[in-house]
């Protein structure tokens with residue numbers, strides 16, 4: 001009777017431990033802590049004082065400790081198993097009493113020496129889907145008793161619980177590894193993509209000896225202006241790329257026409273003015289991750305009064321990105337030297353913008369453009385973009401004077 005009561009008490013204790021173990025290994029805690037707690041529970045169930053959980057390290061091809069107790073620093077201890085031994089342990093898949101020398105202990109080879117140093121008495125394999133993920137090694141019971149059949153069954157169930165947790169963790173680690181690998185590949189591709197676009201922009205600008213850096217400035221100005229207009233990060237990125245490529249159609253135009261200092265003939269004019277359509281045809285064949293780049297390129301010489309080219313679009317029929325680029329493209333052309341004239345001063349450029357307000361340029365774009373310049377001159381922004389690229393100093397007082405009488409949209 002006494003024996004039955006004790007067994008029942010033990011059974012209840014072990015069931016409780018199993019429930020706690022289940023709870024522990026499915027908790028969202030840090031994996032190292034989970035494994036440690038699991039090991040402590042296993043050891044507690046058998047009143048063992050020393051224990052280690054080994055996990056297979058596929059990089060090194062060895063089983064390395066991931067949690068230990070009562071053995072000091074076991075970081076360097078590792079177990080190497082032959083394929084045959086690993087296979088025999090996987091098939092056996094039951095706790096093994098090392099003291100009894102049960103099969104497949106005889107196949108352990110050098111690993112037996114490592115386990116002996118760790119004073120291991122029992123080992124329980126951690127197996128999922130015929131894969132040996134690791135094993136638990138614990139020393140003998142504090143009482144010196146042997147491990148009963150019941151103890152072995154309990155250890156086996158505990159090892160199964162830990163196996164599933166270890167398996168999930170290893171899957172997660174593999175996924176993370178793949179994710180990081182793919183992220184690295186994506187970053188590389190992204191860099192190549194951007195480098196290619198920058199190389200295109202440089203090749204366009206190189207054709208025109210007067211407009212070095214024009215595409216980069218149009219790109220930067222378009223980005224800062226669209227951001228001021230409340231565009232999303234993705235949209236700003238799209239117009240930044242469109243700015244770099246907006247004159248790509250000029251690669252089909254003869255260099256002598258682009259660099260001609262005297263007035264162009266009607267044929268030369270037609271040739272030069274074909275560049276937005278040529279650019280559109282080139283870019284519309286590319287699947288960009290951003291919307292509207294081909295149309296922004298096609299329509300960057302349109303004017304809101306309908307007198308631009310190539311489609312003679314009016315007002316809001318012109319894509320908003322193209323209206324932004326039309327302003328900053330003209331602004332940069334005015335404020336840099338050209339084959340046929342030296343650059344205009346900022347005041348002269350602003351007078352031009354004022355004179356063409358609502359004719360060539362969209363008032364809804366000009367106003368935020370002026371806001372950006374005001375903010376930059378007043379040093380209200382951390383990274384000014386437009387003002388540092390102008391070849392003159394501007395101060396708030398002179399700027400106010402220059403912008404006096406600007407029509408309101």
Ligand SMILES: [Fe+2]
Pocket residue numbers: 246247275300301329
């Ligand atoms: Fe252009």
